[in-house]
Amino acid sequence: MKPIANLSQIDIDPSVPCFVPLGGSGEIGMNFNLYGYQGQWLVVDMGITFADDTTPPGIDVICPDISCLRSVKDQVAGIVITHAHEDHVGAIHYLWRQIQKPVYCTAFTASVARRKLGEAGLLDQVPLAEVLPGSTQAIGPFELEWVTLTHSVPEANALLLTLGSVRIFHTGDWKLDPHPLEGAHYDDRRLMELGELGIDYLVGDSTNATVDGWSGSEAECHSALLRVIAEQKHRVAVTCFSSNTARLSAIGDIAHETGRRISVLGRSLYNYLQTAKATGYLKNFPDLVPTEDLDYLPRSEQLILATGSQGEPRAAMAKLAKGEHPDLLLEPEDTVVFSSKVIPGNEKKLYRLYDLLAQKRIHVVTEQDAPIHVSGHPCRDELRWMYRALRPTHIIPVHGEARHMIAHAELAESLGLGATQVTNGDVLSLSVQAPKQVGRVQTGRLGLSGSSLVPLSDRALSERRALADGGLITVTLVLDKKCRLVSEPQMQCVGVPTGEVELDSVTADLALAIEDILSEQSSRVLQSDELLREALQREFGHMLRQWLGIKPRQLIQLVRI
Ligand SMILES: [Zn+2]
Ligand SMILES: [Zn+2]
Structure with a gap:
């Protein structure tokens, strides 16, 4: 089906709910979903992904292209953010101006969103309403219930959308953690009730649909981390995802x-610690030791919490590994604990860090050595549990790459449920009977370059890549009125290794060749x-x-005199 630029050009029956993923389906990150009903739209999540x-080169942050929404902007009833992870809330300050409608989320997410909006100077402009977990509300024609689930951040909400006679359960990110350490437990009684009520469609997290078993509990992770840290005789530095309040609580x-x-190293950890405390979490977290006072403490009493679990070059852990952190120098026999998984694509960066640390005789402990990380997404047995509780008629896998979404659909079918594959841009009508694709809109990826969002296919960005790959040679030709060379061509190289070739030595050849061409x-x-220039x-x-x-x-620069 050919994609269309404007959502308003798609023939949609307003009496039937519809679903349009614009980001996060067929990729990890950048979640942006739309539900339509009675001529209005509800945005669910505004996420980013990373380069x-x-x-x-030079692009670190990527947002979904939501230009297809321009034509229906006035029909957007509101924006709902399910939870505080970057792939769900991270684009709010980049994309809100394109929609300019009220934002709804729970308190922890609101606190994270406010910080982002504040940094972008948007705080006064964005109507941001805090809702209570478990509450119900109507946003335009969208009847909504916020259903509490567990995840790797507090207040992960699923959404129950009741649109006429159709009930849609949008899971957001979730797992079933019986001991989440921080935040509410999932409400299994409510999930069973919803199963009794009847769910027509479940739009759900596919991240771990290829992984057997259960994702494990933060409480198990706490025990393993305790064993690892208790064994160490010297300084220990731990890095984990800053937003994982349960992990921070365990480390406390x-x-x-x-x-x-x-002692904490890294701004994003400070920010999340503050957010968590301000919204009622981490009540027992100990007072921090300022890094400048660490010298007064024996190494055996120091526990450093550092940002950079994915080897990000500007984060604290990379600086510690290189011995370049201004406030702390790790020493032989210290231990560094990576309480996180390796996100695919970051392997090289992380292996380099492990090597740098090993060269300094610093012990490295990763999830390969001890069960010090658990995923925040449902593995296959959790998916089975949820689908037996909710008994949805139909599953629409989202939040994953193709292999995750296909495995998710196959698992649903093995339980006797219907399953439909979607990809970003599909417009799916969700009638009580069956889903049906009614169109496709244009989507894409926009890279953040300075303060502008630029399509990754933009010519300037492909030129940037070509420059990074092969460098640049400039040739300046001065031509007279009869288009003859007035002087020798001037050549300059930027980022071009010329090896044995002296550029000066080829200038004469170049001049002859150019005269021939002219x-x-x-x-x-x-x-x-x-x-x-082309010739x-x-x-x-x-x-x-x-x-x-x-x-x-x-x-090639032409100067005509
Ligand atoms: Zn998440
Ligand atoms: Zn997510």
Whole structure:
């Protein structure tokens, strides 16, 4: 089905609910979903994703392209954020201006959203309403219930949408953690009740649909971390995801249990600790030791909490591994604990950190060595439990790459449930009978370049990549009125290794070649800078390949006198 630029051009029956994923279906991150009903739209989540090896240089943050919403902006009833992870709330300050409608979320998420909106100078403009977990509300024609689930951040909410006679359960991110350490437990009684009521569609988290068993509990993780840290005789530095309040709580308790004091390195950890305390979490977390006072404590009493569990080069853990942190130098026999998983794509960065630490005789403990991390997403047995409780008629897998979503659909079918695959941009009508694709809208990825969002396919970004791959050679030609070279061409290289070749030594060859090219061109080409540049570029490319074995980006400047 051919994608259409405007959602308003798709023929949608307003009396039947519809679902449109614009980000997060077929990829990890960048979740952005839309529900439509009675001519209005509800946005669910506004997430970002982070750059990987395939992203043009200089782009760190990526947002979904939601330009198809422009034509229905006035029909958006509101924006709902399920929880406080970057892949769900991280784009709020980048994308809100395109929609400009009220935002609804629970207190912890609201606190994270406010910080982002404040940094973007939007705090006064965005109507942000805090809702209570478990509460119900109507946003335009959307009847909504916030259903509490567990995850790796407090207040992970599923949404029960009642749209006429159709009930949709949008899971958000979830797991079944019987001992979540911080925050509410999932409400299994309510889930059973919803199963009795009858769920038509479940739109759900596919992240771990390829993983057997259960994801495990934060309480088990606490025990394993305690064992690891209690064994250490010297300083211990732990890194984990800053938003994982349960893990921070466990580390706070472990400090107490092992007679250590905590010092924090990294802004995002400070921010999340503050957010958690301000919203009623981490009540027993110990007072922090300022990093400048660490020298007064024996190494055996120090527990450092550091950002950078994915090897981010600007975060505290990378600086510690390189010995470049201004406030702390790790020493031989210290231990670094990575209480996190390796997100695919970050392997190289992390292995490099492990090596740097090992070279300094610092012990490294990862989840390969001890069960010191649990995932926040449902594995196959948790999916089975949920689907037996809710008994949805139909599953729509989202939040995953293709293999996760396919495994999710197959698991649903093995339980006798219907399953429909979607990908970003699909417009799906959700009648009581069966889902049906009624159209497709254009989607895509926008990279944050400075303060602008630019399509990753933008020519400037592909040029940036070409420059990063091969460097740049500029050639300046001064031509007289008859298009003859007035002086020798001037060549300059930026980021082009020339090896044995002295550029000066090839300038004479270049001048001859250029004169040849000029003599072969028609007067139409000679009079047009654009056509002449094209002709020169073709030939110049061949010559560069002969001289250097590579073809860097070329910039030919013509000066006519
Ligand atoms: Zn999440
Ligand atoms: Zn997520």
